[in-house]
Amino acid sequence: MGKNILEMRNITKVFPGVKALDQVNIEVEEGEIHALCGENGAGKSTLMKVLSGIHPYGTYEGDIIYQGEECRFRNIKDSERKGIVIIHQELALVPYLSIAENMFLGNEQQKRRGVVDWDKTYSTCSKYLEMVGLHENPRTLIKDIGVGKQQLVEIAKALAKNVKLLILDEPTSSLNEQDAKNLLDMLIRFKGQGITSILISHKLNEISYCSDKITIIRDGHTIETLDKAVDDISESRIIKGMVGREMTNRFPQREHHIGDVSLEIRNWNVYHPQFTERKVVDNVSITLRKGEVVGISGLIGAGRTELCMSVFGRAYGNRISGELLLDGKPIQLHDIPTAIRHGIMYVTEDRKGDGLIVSDSIKHNISLARPAFISSRGVIDQDLEAIKGKEFSQELGVKTPTIEQLVGNLSGGNQQKVLLAKSLFAEPDILMLDEPTRGVDVGAKYEIYEIINKMVGDGKSVLMISSELPELLGMADRIYVMNEGHVVAELQNDGTVTQEEIMGYILRDSNRNIQ
Amino acid sequence: MKKKSLMKGNMREMSMLIALVIIIVLFTILTKGILLRPMNIANLINQNAYVVILACGMLLCILTGGNIDLSVGSTVALVGAFAGTFIITWGWNPYLSIVLCLLIGIGLGAWQGFWIAYVGIPPFICTLSGMLVFRGITLLILNGLTLAPFPAAYTQLSTGFIPDIAPDGITLFGTKLNLLCLLVGVAIAVAYVALQIKNNATRKKKGYETEPLPSLLIKTVIICAAVIAVFWKLAQHKGIPTVLIILGILLLVYNFITQKTVMGRHLYAIGGNKKAAELSGVKTKKMMFLAYTNMSFIAAIAGLVFAARLNSASPVAGQSFEMDAIASCFIGGASAYGGTGTIGGALIGALIMGTLNNGMSIMGISSNTQQVVKGLVLLIAVAIDVLGKKNFNWKSLLNLGKKA
CATH class of the missing domain: 3.40.50.300 (P-loop containing nucleotide triphosphate hydrolases)
Structure with a gap:
């Protein structure tokens, strides 16, 4: 048994009206890849936000023991100073800045206080790009490289912060199979360099492929932790833990x-x-x-x-x-x-960017593509719209108390259902x-x-x-x-x-x- | 649950409505009742008509994504200059001239709309250009001079009152009142009640959800009382100002467009998510073109009304009008990123600005101080909205003080 780099004990986090995490426990050993599994809304992201200080100390109950000492992170800077870096599903890169500028954003290589050392910036950047196997000029703008390479820049950025514990939230969701495999292989390489990773993913084959341990969270509770050396970690076994039943089909x-x-x-x-x-x-x-x-x-x-x-x-x-x-x-x-x-209807892959109006209600989103069905001579029958909206959102199983709800307040799966409802409304x-x-x-x-x-x-x-x-x-x-x-x-x-x-x-x- | 979310949606407008009432009460006390005198109410309407008119058009632009139109002040002046030239210099028929001026307004809007929608010039830059160009053309047409006076047939547009049906009015409770004005006030209230009843009946018949009776009753009573109170006051003066008719029609039409039509829905959709709107079959370019063409059309109406009120075509007319219109929309709850905001909110915003103006003028506060107050009111109104949001992080604001 190796030494635990991280222990989170009895973490409870309450949002108004919802208990997102309830007495969650997780132990991560130094130098392992630890996968975190669970359905959308199970609490994985919340747990990682607690760990990285996005939800600061005092807003949750329980203890975080990191490298043997109790930590009380007030913000993300605190946790990064300790070597905990989180890479979010939606990449946080600035498109019109170069790779190097992005890499040191908030962590600029400085000559004197406040003056950027550009020579050092570019040369250090190249070094980290080498480490992640990305052969690009550090001066290239982020917008000019693909999503797969952007993901690598994010990881290089984490390395530049001297990362000890790397948290990746759905890192492969926008990558193709080859890029995804490269990324996972890199995580395995990092293990040799003493970097521990926590991997959140929906892709169970990836989890089986690279992780040493798997902690499964369901409805804000830790269900179990599977160890690759001891337990069966096949996809169907993980799914069983996540949904609480065998999904034979x-x-x-x-x-x-x-x-x-x-x-x-x-x-x-x-x-x-x-x-x-x-x-x-x-x-x-x-x-x-x-x-x-x-x-x-x-x-x-x-x-x-x-x-x-x-x-x-x-x-x-x-x-x-x-x-x-x-x-x-x-x-x-x-x-x-x-x-x-x-x-003919096309349903976009980017539901928030190109598909839905997140600042508007479910019913307005549903009727958007075919307003002719709820209007005559350009005038909308709002009552009919409400009825149709209810009908479609119920038929597709959108979980919401009311169709007046803003789409932005729904979970990813529910948003996807609204997007489908909207497309089906157009018949x-x-x-x-x-x-x-x-x-x-x-x-x-x-x-x-x-x-x-x-x-x-x-x-x-x-x-x-x-x-x-x-x-x-x-x-x-x-x-x-x-x-x-x-x-x-x-x-x-x-x-x-x-x-x-x-x-x-x-x-x-x-x-x-x-x- | 549904009721709660409905209430929440109207929170901003409700709080601004309450703010308006507080401001009115405050200035009624400070001015010792002058604010609510019949003559002053007529003044208030005449003075602020242009802001309300412009706000109707500006809201549509803001809805499309927080886009504003900086050129409206200059458009007001330019249309005034055309009206002056047609009517005063060339002696044309005032009504024909009005129609021509409105067409010119549409033309100016189409010019800007073309560059914004089809060429892709950012609205801020395009209308900044319009602001300079239109003002320049105004100065060229008027040669830097003011044209005056307009014939009475034209100035009626803004300063006139609708003549009473009874030549001497009627006397009620010892006050002499304008009969027509009183009747119109009552008629509006009755029409409103009838409309509510009819709507409710059709909803029930078709099996739609109906609004709960108590809230419906309270709403109806308050609105009817307010309408009758305003017309009662106006009846004690000279009756219905002509410009109130123009305002009423514009507010009804634009409220209808934004709330009930497919076109209105598309405007909101573009402001909410332009790409999603496009992929849903919304013709975004056409909508942008229409929004800006409409804005200048509205500015032309405001220009005609304002020239009639000044009784002159002045090269400096309409300066900073665009700012009043923009401020009204934002005070009234429109989002600076587009996608939210209502005509009702813009009206409330315009009334807040107008009442502040008028009240402070009566109190003899200098126009310099008035600017400071209006500027701060805009900031506070939007700040209340941001700070009032449930997820606002108060802690971060407090920490800011600690660290420094």
Whole structure:
């Protein structure tokens, strides 16, 4: 048994009206990767906020013992001074500052008090970038590098603060499988350098892959701590702990009634809106049938989102060419309102950024895309809107006392359901779902899958982009594999397709391009 | 639960309404009752009409994302200058000139709306340019001079009163009253009650949720009492000011647009999350264009009213009007980031500013001091809102003192 670097004892944290944490205990050994699992709202993030001083001493009950002494952090600076660094799910980088400036933000390399030492800044930055294996110029602006690399900058930033205990909240949620694996391998390397990590993740395969111990939290209580050396830490075992029951089937069954072709995309080409010479979708042809769930697999940057958005009333892209056939008839979708009128709806992957108006109520969000359904000659029937809003939010199982509730006050899973309710309100025949279960807990995922099943059961078509291969294999009837803008494979998902097979298509295609 | 959230949504407006009542009571005491004299109430309406008018347009711009229009003061002056040139210099028909001036207003707005919506110039910069350009054109047209006087047919627009139906009015409780004014006041109150009853009946019939009776009753009684009180006061003077009719129509129309129409909903959506609105099929460019075109149209109305009140077309008219309009919207609860705010709130904000102006003027407080007071009121009004939020971190404010 190694030495404990951290013990949190009987932590209780009460928000007005809610007990977020109730007598939570967690012990983290020095030099291990300790995973924290639990559904959305179970209290994982709150616990980490207590640890890092975001919820200061005095606002919670219980003790934090770190490196053998009791700590009373008043703010995040206090905990960082001790080497505890938290990296949030939504990255806290300033897009228009350089990598180096971001890395030392709030921790500037100074010559004299208040004067920045730029030479030292850039040279130290390079050193830390080397450590995380990121080969970028420290002067590059954050906005010019991808999300995966930004995540590495965040980690390098933590290293620059002389981190002892690194806390990562959903670090891989916006990464593709390869980048995610690199990141996890790096955490394993860090163990050798004496850096302890706490990893919060919904991706159970990642947790099984890299963590030494797993603490499961449910409804603000610690349920159990599993040790890799002793216990079974398979995915189904973890899920059992999280939801309190065996989830024998992570994907609900549906009957398959596949009908005629509903949407056909032919020879679709799209160029990048800013770099107009770059082709982001390259001669893609896709068919979609009634009652069918079609998946699109691919790495970040494969052109999946760009394909769907450019079809959705040219919401993305430049110099778009190709044919669209809806129920066999050619159509032109010049703008988004036209696309919506034709029964096509796109549900964004970024629900807070592009999907919902978080400062507005549930009912106003639901009716936004198709106000014609609750108005006549431009005048809204507010009572009808309230009734429809209630109907849709109940049907999709949005957990809220009232539809007047602001969307910003809901949990991630509930927000996702409001986003789906909003899309369904527009009565689409063809629904393009972009990462429909991102950042959503296991229970809510299941409910979202059920919604998708119900839709295709009603004869609608669903085109689903997902970076989680098990999800695509569990849900889709057919899968298109995309890489670097074009379709590299079309697979009938008859139960024989494996994750390895899909990854194989992608990797072989990437290799071909390199040669 | 539902009732509670409804109350919370209107908290800001309620607290500002209470502030307005307190300010009125305070100045009634300080001015020994002059504030609420019939003649002063008519004055108050005439003096502040332009702020309320401008606030109606400004609110729509602010809703789209905290965007403001700095050019409205200059637009007021420019439209006044056109009116002066048409009516005084060229002797054109006043009514034809009014229509022309409104069209010019729409044209000016379309100019700014084009640059803002379709070219993507930030509204602050585009309207700052408009502020300089329109003021400059005003000076060019008027050659730096003031044109006066307007014919009576035109000045009626702002300083006139609606003639009474009974030539000598009527006498009630020993006071001579304007009959028409009194009747209109009662009619509005009756119409309001009828509308409430009708709304409730249709809701019940269609099985919709109805407002709880006690709160509905209290609301109706207070609103009717306030309306009748104002018209009772006005009846003791010269009756209904013409400009009150213009105000009433504008407030009703813009309240309807923002609260009940798809267009209004789209304005709020753009301010709440522009990208989400776009992906939901809202034509954001068109809405921005409309908001700014409308703003200058409204500014043209204000320009006509203001020129009529001054009885002249002055090259310095309308200076800092944009600030009064913006302040009214923010005092009345509009968010500086867009997406929230109401016409009712903007009206309350304008009334607070107007009452402060008028009350302090009666007390003989210099206009220099008045500016200081108005500026502080704006800050306090918004600060109360920020500090009153449930999640405001008081501790951080206290710690600030400790560390220093």
